[in-house]
Amino acid sequence: MFYHDRRLQRQVTVDKPDPLFARMLQQAIGGVEGEIRVCMQYMFQAYGARGPSNKYRDLLLHTATEELGHIEMLATAVALNLETAPTEAQEQGAKDAIVGAVMGGGESPRHVLEGMLHKQLLSTGMSAHPSDSDGVPFDMSHIYASGNLAADMYCNVAAESTGRVLATRLYNATADAGMKDMLGFLIARDAMHQNQWLAVIEELGGEAGALPIPNSFPEANQTNEHAYQFFSTSVDGSYPAGRYTEGPSIDGKGEFSVFQAQPMGEEPVLGPARPDSGAQNEQIGAKPAQQIP
């Protein structure tokens, strides 16, 4: 179960509110690279963790709980970027900060701004929502929790890698010192988490021990002659040589080689359509194609 403290994990300040940056920050909340994703992914991996003992259940709960605080920080940053104190000053502020400087003045810069801040203005009244920077709501199919510990760890490394890439893009897109401080903190935490999940892979025997994932499937059951071949699909037979075309495989269980892709099967022929299946008569009678026209 969980507890909360009204205070934030780290202070969030915005020196100069910037509504467009508020919208960009949404990607780090509700984007597929964002914090809801890692928070919920670690939660659900924890809830389904089976053996060894409960060590990894607990580990995952620690970081899931931390990430929940990151959602809170980012949502607070969105709300702060959307506001200034008095109303008239705000319109002036908006003009200065964003539109005026850019657009060369005019009667109503606020109107264009409104045209770019749909959900924030119309749906939330100047605060964050669990959607990405395009207003697309986060969808929980992105919570990867496979029941395989090693697969989940790579899913987590992937999430923290795209997450840190996104955070550095946001860092580069703002000049606000408060925002740079917050993002620099989140970027550091993503660095830790990349290392952390790979450390679990190391505990599980490293790439040689963990791969191929799942390592519980008997290798005799897979088509071993194709298990370490790079398939070239190029019409001219060329391929980009690399670490993956020769030498020992990363998991240490095979030798890389190259195989020119070609049909090893026949053209499939399905049976005719069933009479009650809503097909056209021609599909049911299976009149040969050459007789059709």
Next chain:
Amino acid sequence: MFYHDRRLQRQVTVDKPDPLFARMLQQAIGGVEGEIRVCMQYMFQAYGARGPSNKYRDLLLHTATEELGHIEMLATAVALNLETAPTEAQEQGAKDAIVGAVMGGGESPRHVLEGMLHKQLLSTGMSAHPSDSDGVPFDMSHIYASGNLAADMYCNVAAESTGRVLATRLYNATADAGMKDMLGFLIARDAMHQNQWLAVIEELGGEAGALPIPNSFPEANQTNEHAYQFFSTSVDGSYPAGRYTEGPSIDGKGEFSVFQAQPMGEEPVLGPARPDSGAQNEQIGAKPAQQIP
């Protein structure tokens, strides 16, 4: 650009059609761990590949094109599992293969079966659709193509890991020799692809060279004191010790340690609601909470 051959990459045979297994196979087509996902993920990573030269663009196109053939194999397998030759025999077949043996007979086993095969029966007329085994359509937000080569490689390892886990579950769920052959082949290819994408990480300098991703972000800009700390969020201060709580970090750039999570910020106080923002009067006047009741 692309070419096709009417023949399959590998022969697909079904010894005994099994409509329920057809539905399970859908997860490998349109599930988030499935083949549409890896095919399109590699395609879009290729289309956006920037430096070094076009090597990785081509590499990604090779494997994307291979995966396209895997979608075709699986879709063919679904169609074959949904059919038997003559209609009457088919109903008998269905009774024998699935329902009869299980359900102890009865007048109309086909009716229950129909109740479990919605999209296949009602929408596709006995063939595959690009949805998962629950009938949820695949959604392209699962195509991870971040513009960062290393992040993308870990996304690909994650995809091939959950993909191989899924394929082994399907392998274990069928007794059909034809299906076991097809799945054993796909399982082998997933093993190769796990190795292949990690081989690219090795080319990029391995974990020490590639991490933290993106490696182009100046480390001075992140909050370095927190970049290698495990944050414990446990109320009692406990934590599960492991490779990630002490020793050198995986990227070789820091030393793991433990930090007891605590608020480093204050409780955030947002400004009152704007008068024209559709809030309640109480939120605009900002009457102190203690005066509300």
Next chain:
Amino acid sequence: MFYHDRRLQRQVTVDKPDPLFARMLQQAIGGVEGEIRVCMQYMFQAYGARGPSNKYRDLLLHTATEELGHIEMLATAVALNLETAPTEAQEQGAKDAIVGAVMGGGESPRHVLEGMLHKQLLSTGMSAHPSDSDGVPFDMSHIYASGNLAADMYCNVAAESTGRVLATRLYNATADAGMKDMLGFLIARDAMHQNQWLAVIEELGGEAGALPIPNSFPEANQTNEHAYQFFSTSVDGSYPAGRYTEGPSIDGKGEFSVFQAQPMGEEPVLGPARPDSGAQNEQIGAKPAQQIP
């Protein structure tokens, strides 16, 4: 604007409630081939209809309004299939009608049934919901209203064709006289609507007058040499000859021929990644691929 009558467009009766059929009927309500789709598609086409006069706005409103009554009929049919009069009799009814006969008896057939009727039992309390037979909610991106009258008509023919295919599958899946009557009526209406939308194409000049859609785009602006060629992508150069490979084109504006697909462009080379774009260093420096390993 709209009016309603509490009575149905056509009587809906269910002789023997069948919860599994209720679930199948959902496809005709909230499936992409279903009635919400055609109702809303015609509504939105009407709302955006521009010239000639308001004739087609009104035509579309007529049929949209009719379809609204079809949603009502189907939703009523779902509710009736989920109920029987007294509770105890109902459990008996369920046992008789569906599970008992099929599954050979047992202590609690209702439990398996419940396991197959999620949304109906858990979310709606025994009535219809705007989702398909797999419980996937209808999503309004399927409302095609392109602003081009001829394109919209073909979208409507497509919708009524898949809709009638679905309705005949449902007709074939039930033995209930009441349900067959309702579906026979809906199937007749779909026949009319297929004819109706093609009649509008005829009013617009038929295939020769309407195609290529949009007919307002100057033909000189398209790459005319490829406008009537069948592109063969087969590696061996073969192709399935047909009405589309020779003879006058359907729109009467060209002559069909065959073109063997081949690259007419070069391999694209994108610029290196920008330094602030969150890419890996290797992508920014654009070190040649052969130097990478």
Next chain:
Amino acid sequence: MFYHDRRLQRQVTVDKPDPLFARMLQQAIGGVEGEIRVCMQYMFQAYGARGPSNKYRDLLLHTATEELGHIEMLATAVALNLETAPTEAQEQGAKDAIVGAVMGGGESPRHVLEGMLHKQLLSTGMSAHPSDSDGVPFDMSHIYASGNLAADMYCNVAAESTGRVLATRLYNATADAGMKDMLGFLIARDAMHQNQWLAVIEELGGEAGALPIPNSFPEANQTNEHAYQFFSTSVDGSYPAGRYTEGPSIDGKGEFSVFQAQPMGEEPVLGPARPDSGAQNEQIGAKPAQQIP
């Protein structure tokens, strides 16, 4: 069943077309607070209404039918805001109305405008679509029809409350007299509907009679000692006192009090992974955590 009149429920005029406002209006059509939602929600609640008699079925049909006319009004308003009469004048109009005044002139303000009006320009050819102001299509999972009359009424109050909040935000965002007239009408109707659905709650016995919803569940079956306690999850045990922490409960069936949240359960320990479940070997053997590294 339903009928239509070609005329609108209320005249819709646009004095000065404003494409950006057209985009904002989309939120009231296809947003989760919009008119498709209430229309379809009342329709489906009607279709599944069970006892008392058919009174509430009919009531719901009345208001559902009214809302259908509101979708039509808003869609018409979108189309009118996207047009002006002759093409050249329109470009001039666009420059004047939106971009020119704001952006200080320039060669091609229309281009930026186009960059902000994707679906309207590209997909609908200058008319409305059933999506929100960010272009996210409406998804029917927002149709709440629970089969419980009182729960549905609160869902309806919630929908009309967020709907009126949205409509007032749109009212405040436009200076167009025609648009203010239309929105003032819709805002009035939302006021009525908030009152209307709460009037049904009053008919059902008010808060004391209807709560807790469902009132048909025997109170003896719930854990009554926790049924009127405010759970404090604050680590320091503090909580914000209010009407909900002491005094009689709103439903008149209990007395509010405060409970400091704490674990009343143990740490859950799941069994090891099954051998055939695609887990890693370590999860199957259940090696104790302390032996892993």
Next chain:
Amino acid sequence: MFYHDRRLQRQVTVDKPDPLFARMLQQAIGGVEGEIRVCMQYMFQAYGARGPSNKYRDLLLHTATEELGHIEMLATAVALNLETAPTEAQEQGAKDAIVGAVMGGGESPRHVLEGMLHKQLLSTGMSAHPSDSDGVPFDMSHIYASGNLAADMYCNVAAESTGRVLATRLYNATADAGMKDMLGFLIARDAMHQNQWLAVIEELGGEAGALPIPNSFPEANQTNEHAYQFFSTSVDGSYPAGRYTEGPSIDGKGEFSVFQAQPMGEEPVLGPARPDSGAQNEQIGAKPAQQIP
């Protein structure tokens, strides 16, 4: 920020694992009436809370944090329902508990069961996922946080009402004492939360003080003559009389009456399509409809 305790808020036990019930429980996790929804809804309402002071921010955080623990309990219950200790016993267990008793025996009841447990078997390896009982992933557009405190409270009452309805349906669908205990606890908490959010409405002045929501919109700006009228859309002018057709309105600001719906506007006529808009020529030239055929 947040903390966690490895123990559960309340003990979760399953006396007799029931995989089908595991699937039904998913609705309470990832259904629109489920715990992810209330947890995240209260979180985001808290993050955007503006005035009065931070009282309601804190209140919302308390209950959001509690709900997070409910997700954990339910996910644990799903995992427990999917397992039994030794593998062979499990297959036996499955046969006994669910399929055998129901289906009258047969060789492979597990196969049918597998056909009904897609995501649990194939995607999560026997644990919970953030999807509903049909496998549809939760989508965050269901997080209602409008920026209006009273509207949000009614959204919360709606969520807790449909949530408690769902929980009682699950309670009635199981005979397992452990599951009944857990659900009885959650049902009690939902009762509290219904009362709690209505208590906030009472603090905000009750229905008379809070309505119409938002109460900050000047009543003079709405079309007051229609603000308390029930609109009858029946073709025959009939309507279901009730508390909402006469007497003082619930908000005490008007008097209910009845208005027979009729067109107060004209048929809208949109301008012809623009020449460059991809319409058909007929729509651009605006040839009168009567001349079309």
Next chain:
Amino acid sequence: MFYHDRRLQRQVTVDKPDPLFARMLQQAIGGVEGEIRVCMQYMFQAYGARGPSNKYRDLLLHTATEELGHIEMLATAVALNLETAPTEAQEQGAKDAIVGAVMGGGESPRHVLEGMLHKQLLSTGMSAHPSDSDGVPFDMSHIYASGNLAADMYCNVAAESTGRVLATRLYNATADAGMKDMLGFLIARDAMHQNQWLAVIEELGGEAGALPIPNSFPEANQTNEHAYQFFSTSVDGSYPAGRYTEGPSIDGKGEFSVFQAQPMGEEPVLGPARPDSGAQNEQIGAKPAQQIP
């Protein structure tokens, strides 16, 4: 199975990079009218093609494979529109090309631009993604593959019609010669494909032979008296006369006529709610409506 060539089907050049046009091009990639849709639709229709022989399976594979190359061309165009060579020049370029010319200068036009390019900047690092121009990911429910050949052909005509409409809108929205060349090519291919799929209808007997779809459903089973009637739903009995209100039907199997819509059924009365269904007591007891207040 499939092969690839690193070169493009047709050269793609961008004379003057235009990030806003890059965003608009996304609609042709991931919009419902886009190339992913037709590519995957033809693929899945091919995979499920049943009789006549494999002719149409092969035909569909040809065009599906061609469309895959179109996705590649468009994705390359997006990447090229997002880049310019050196960074400083790029910012200058952006200023010149898009914002500067439009907005009259200002300090940071790039900031506004960033506010309009979310996914391209934040998620992909300057390349294409499989989403539409609003950033909404493509969802595979738009892959229509009904199992009925004629229905599928009309779905394909519909897709190519909306696709060509979209492409002409993009053509009209750009002044870039390279982009006009690419779009002119795609527009020509769409013209061919409209003709191609209608040519298959001609092979299947034309409208008279193919309609009503499915032509395998016995006409005696539909309610024939309503199969060729235009239903008028207008309250005043008026209707827009046309080709669809009199004369022979398009399929040659009936005669069009007009029918004034009216209730042919009664008001449906559902049974009371079940006691264990989570309804309110009033719904279970079925107290008559008139006794409720």
